[in-house]
Amino acid sequence: MILTSEALESLRGQLIVSCQAYPGEPMRDPRTTGQVAASAVIGGAAAVRVQGLSDVQHTRSAVEVPVIGLWKDGHDGVFITPTLRHALAVANAGAHVVAIDGTRRRRPDGLTLAQTVAAIHAESHALVMADCGSFDDAAAAVHAGADLVGTTLSGYTGERPKTSGPDLDLLGRIAAADFGVPLIAEGRIHTPAQARQALDAGAFAVVVGTAITHPATITGWFAEALK
């Protein structure tokens, strides 16, 4: 299945669940990721987002909904699918949408975001989601040809404060600019009410990760409340 821009329309107003376990964690296993993703689909996820080439491959066979894939390499600076090589590998692993760093920072391979997006489009069928950290990132990413923009990196690049919940202010500002590509709310959406607020702020769809698929963090929230 190739996800066309038109088919993207099916994600409007929907929930996308990010299923990620981090290096060294007990759930860091591609089969587990696929199982968690399939469980999220049963609960109503219209698409899923997964990290790592094997996770993308396993999840593609575990679910029938669109898969947003990424490859995190490192923790600092540009680390979400940082280069064209990473992006094409994610596309080849079967991702319908490749999520890449969509900031204005220098990319490790020296390519511009526009060059990266153009090459992904030329060499694969995948759409490109630009993970942005600010309004200026989103504007530049749309200009560079991204098919979707996300607020994924708000609070992580130094351009925006790290709000405890979603960055609704940023969402509202990008939505008001009406860039003509789907705006994905992502990052620190921890409750159903916040997911609703993100849509109301103008998001096209909402990604929830930690609050649905990261049991260690969720358990910590409860344990903390009992102290």
Ligand SMILES: CC(=O)N[C@H](C=O)[C@@H](O)[C@H](O)[C@H](O)COP(=O)(O)O
């Ligand atoms: C900043 C960064 O590395 N974000 C990552 C991007 O894929 C993931 O670690 C997040 O879990 C994902 O964005 C969903 O966000 P949240 O887990 O807050 O619902």
